[in-house]
Amino acid sequence: MAEATRPLPSLKELDTRPFWEATKGKQLRYQKCDACGTVVWHPRGHCTGCTNGTLSWHTASGNGTLYSYSVVRQSYHPFFRTLVPYAIAWVDLDEGPRVLSNIVGVGDPTTDLACGQRVKLTWEEHEELSIPLFTPA
Amino acid sequence: MSQTRDAAIVGIHEYPSRDVEGELSPLQIKAQSAARALEDAGLNWRDVDAVYDAGEGGPMSGLTIAEYFGLKPNVIDTTNVGGSSYEYHAAHARRDIAQGKARVALLTYGSTAHSNMARIGVGGRGGLGVQPGDNMESFVGMTLVANYAMAARRHMYEYGTTSEQLAEISVATRLHAMRNPQAVKAMEDLEFLNIRETTIEDVVNSRMIADPLHLLECCMISDGGGAVVIAAPEVAKDCAKTPVWILGTGEATKYPENGGDITTSAAAQSAPQAFGEAGVTPTEIDIAMIYDSFSITVLALLEDLGFCPKGEGGSWVEGGRLRFDRPDDGPALNTDGGGLSSNHPGMRGIFLLIEAARQLRGESTSQVTDAKLAVAHGNGGMLGSRHCAGTVILGRD
Numbered sequence: 001m002a003e004a005t006r007p008l009p010s011l012k013e014l015d016t017r018p019f020w021e022a023t024k025g026k027q028l029r030y031q032k033c034d035a036c037g038t039v040v041w042h043p044r045g046h047c048t049g050c051t052n053g054t055l056s057w058h059t060a061s062g063n064g065t066l067y068s069y070s071v072v073r074q075s076y077h078p079f080f081r082t083l084v085p086y087a088i089a090w091v092d093l094d095e096g097p098r099v100l101s102n103i104v105g106v107g108d109p110t111t112d113l114a115c116g117q118r119v120k121l122t123w124e125e126h127e128e129l130s131i132p133l134f135t136p137a
Numbered sequence: 138m139s140q141t142r143d144a145a146i147v148g149i150h151e152y153p154s155r156d157v158e159g160e161l162s163p164l165q166i167k168a169q170s171a172a173r174a175l176e177d178a179g180l181n182w183r184d185v186d187a188v189y190d191a192g193e194g195g196p197m198s199g200l201t202i203a204e205y206f207g208l209k210p211n212v213i214d215t216t217n218v219g220g221s222s223y224e225y226h227a228a229h230a231r232r233d234i235a236q237g238k239a240r241v242a243l244l245t246y247g248s249t250a251h252s253n254m255a256r257i258g259v260g261g262r263g264g265l266g267v268q269p270g271d272n273m274e275s276f277v278g279m280t281l282v283a284n285y286a287m288a289a290r291r292h293m294y295e296y297g298t299t300s301e302q303l304a305e306i307s308v309a310t311r312l313h314a315m316r317n318p319q320a321v322k323a324m325e326d327l328e329f330l331n332i333r334e335t336t337i338e339d340v341v342n343s344r345m346i347a348d349p350l351h352l353l354e355c356c357m358i359s360d361g362g363g364a365v366v367i368a369a370p371e372v373a374k375d376c377a378k379t380p381v382w383i384l385g386t387g388e389a390t391k392y393p394e395n396g397g398d399i400t401t402s403a404a405a406q407s408a409p410q411a412f413g414e415a416g417v418t419p420t421e422i423d424i425a426m427i428y429d430s431f432s433i434t435v436l437a438l439l440e441d442l443g444f445c446p447k448g449e450g451g452s453w454v455e456g457g458r459l460r461f462d463r464p465d466d467g468p469a470l471n472t473d474g475g476g477l478s479s480n481h482p483g484m485r486g487i488f489l490l491i492e493a494a495r496q497l498r499g500e501s502t503s504q505v506t507d508a509k510l511a512v513a514h515g516n517g518g519m520l521g522s523r524h525c526a527g528t529v530i531l532g533r534d
C-alpha cells in the first residue's frame with residue numbers, strides 16, 4: 001500500500017490557482033484592492049470592499065501572530081492519523097490575512113503553544129507547489 | 138411591538154431509534170416521522186400543501202420528497218444550511234403561511250449517519266477542495282472537533298473561560314438525558330461507557346479529542362430523524378394539541394474574516410432579529426434549545442443570544458444554572474439531553490424545535506413548570522470558521 005500523503009490543494013480551482021502557483025517559488029501571496037485598499041483573503045476574482053476595484057497580488061513577509069489553535073489528538077485520515085498530536089491554527093499575517101495552517105517545529109504542541117505568540121512562515125515542498133506552514137518565531 | 142400569531146407548530150415526532158442497524162433508509166425515517174407528526178396534529182397527508190427539505194435524502198429533494206410522500210405541494214423549499222436548516226424551514230414556513238401561500242407545512246429529517254459509520258466528528262477533511270475557501274484550508278488536516286476547539290481556545294484566551302465551566306453544559310444535558318428514556322436507550326445502543334449522570338470532574342478527566350475539548354464535550358453520532366408540522370391559525374385551532382406559535386425568527390451567516398472574532402457566532406446577528414420580532418427578551422425565556430454539537434457551541438451561543446454579555450458565559454453557567462429544575466436562574470438547556478447525550482445524526486436542528494414544542498405543551502421528560510417561551514437556535518456548519526445561524530422564538534397562548 002502506498003504511503004499516505006498530505007491532501008494537496010487543487011491547481012484547477014480558478015480563484016486560488018495564482019496563489020498556489022506562486023508557492024512553487026515560495027511566495028506567500030495575498031490580494032489587495034488598488035481602489036479601496038481592502039485586503040482580500042481567501043483569494044478571489046473580485047474585491048469585497050468595492051464593486052469596481054482591481055485586486056493586485058502582494059507578497060507577505062511570512063510573519064504573523066497565532067490567533068487560535070487546537071491540537072488534534074484523534075484523526076481517522078490515513079495521513080493525518082500518523083501526525084497526531086498536531087496543531088491546526090488560525091494565523092494573522094502582519095499584512096492582514098487570517099490564514100489557516102499547521103504549527104510545526106514545536107516540541108510538544110499540547111503545552112508549548114499560546115494564542116498571541118509570534119510565528120513565522122516555513123515551507124513544505126511538494127512537486128508542483130509548496131505548502132505554507134508556520135513555526136514559532 | 139405586538140406579537141403576531143401567523144403560524145404554529147401543531148405536530149411533532151422524534152424518530153425513537155438512534156441505531157437502525159442499516160435496516161432503514163433516511164427517506165423511510167422521514168416518511169415514518171412525517172406520518173406520526175401528522176397524526177400528532179390530527180392531520181393527514183392530504184392536508185399538507187408545503188414541503189421543506191434539507192436534501193439529506195438525495196438530489197432534487199423537493200421533487201423526490203413530494204413524490205415519495207405522495208404530495209402535490211404549492212410551496213417547495215430546499216434550503217440547506219446544515220444543522221440550522223430546520224430553524225430556517227420553520228421561519229420560511231411561517232412566512233409562506235402568513236402570505237397565504239400555504240396552510241400546512243411539513244418539515245422532515247432522516248439520517249443513518251451511525252449505520253453508515255459516517256464518523257462526522259473525527260475524520261480528516263479531504264482535499265477535493267472545489268470551493269476556493271476550502272482549497273486554502275484542506276491541507277491542514279482539520280477535524281470537526283478541532284474547528285470548534287479553536288473557538289474554545291480563543292474564548293479561554295480572551296475571557297479566562299475554563300474547561301470546568303464548559304463542562305457545566307455537558308453535565309446539565311446529561312442530567313436531562315438520564316431522565317429521557319429515549320436518550321438512555323440511545324446511549325445504550327451507541328455503547329456509551331458509564332451511562333449515568335456526570336460530574337464536572339468526569340468531563341474534564343475524559344480523553345482529550347482536540348485541545349481544549351474533551352470526549353464528553355463532543356456530541357454523539359447517531360441515526361435518527363423527525364418531523365414537524367406547522368399550520369396556519371385557522372388549521373391550528375382544530376388540531377389535536379396546543380399550538381406552539383412561531384413568534385419571531387432570524388437568520389445570519391458567519392465566515393472567516395481578517396481580524397474577525399471567532400468567539401462570536403452568527404447568532405449575534407440572528408438573535409436580535411428574532412427576539413425583536415417576537416417582542417420578548419432573553420430574560421423571559423424558559424427553555425433554551427441550543428445546538429450542542431460541542432460544549433463551546435452552547436457557551437458562545439448563550440452569549441450571542443443575549444442571556445449574558447460576551448465573555449461572561451463561563452461564570453454565568455456555573456453552579457448548575459442550566460438544569461431544568463432551576464427555573465428562577467434562567468432558561469433550562471436542552472431538556473431532551475441534546476446532541477451531547479440524546480440525538481445527533483448530523484443535522485440536529487429539527488430536534489430543537491421538537492423539544493421546545495414538547496416543553497410548551499407540557500410533554501417533556503424534564504418538564505419546566507409552566508414553560509411559556511422557548512428559543513430554538515440552530516448552528517449549521519462550523520463554529521470556528523463558517524456557519525449559518527437560525528433563531529426561532531416559540532410561545533404558547
Ligand SMILES: [Zn+2]
Pocket residue numbers: 033034035036037038047048049050051052053054
Ligand atoms: Zn476595493
